[in-house]
Amino acid sequence: MPLQIVHHPDYDAGFAASHRFPMSKYPLLMETLRARGLARPGALNTAEPAPASWLKLAHAAEYVEQVIRCSVPEKIEREIGFPVGPRVSLRAQLATGGTVAAARLALRHGIACNAAGGSHHARRLQGAGFCTFNDVAVASLVLLEEGAAHNILVVDLDVHQGDGTADVLGDEPRAFTFSMHGERNYPVRKIASDLDVALPDGTGDAAYVERLATILPELSSRAHWDIVFYNAGVDVHAEDRLGRLALSDSGLRARDEMVIGHFRALGIPVCGVIGGGYSTDVPALAARHAILFEVASDYA
């Protein structure tokens, strides 16, 4: 079966090429997936904007309204890293709706990926660190509220700690948050996940994969998980501008293979989101994000 992928052309909010956030990675990722035969018409799903009622499960009602009306206070926009105009507002709603859609597809098909998402720094009260809405937290709370899932595991392997997800899901006993990240990477003040593993600068493929291999069985033995949200951020890569962990392309592939293979062998649905990745070489960056889809396709 082809891998179910959720996408929308407006995931790209059209930032200038010089912007610190490489927005053009979204259309380039889709081009890469099409070129590699991974994005098949019958398995390509168009994201719809998350309604305010979903967003308010994870975020303060006032902040949700501010984003929808494009009236986010400047102080918060500075913490997010860009102004929240109509295109940014729309993309945040679409990326969140996309992760909810991918989660539902994962429950039905075993695995599905959103070609965006992983905005894990957005906290209950506001966005931060290039993240407007926390798509994985919203999707988790939507599934729990609908009764589509009762036990949710978040495996966040973006190089940055999943502080926003920990903040939103901290008092939700039916969701377990795991973050493995660079100890010295953003955010400076981390919000404790249910399980955090902080790695030193320069951790390469071998040490990274070895650590992960010991943790995955620990995670799967904690509960019967109805679904795993996997944040496959590629900012762990050696050539990433913001990461410090020094993984190679083959390290990324080994990581994705290990996570997806582990949970799929147990019959647990996996919803993949792309997470962070920052490089001025955007085609190379898009190719790194494509690894998640290549690996996931083998399990579709």
Ligand SMILES: [Zn+2]
């Ligand atoms: Zn990151």
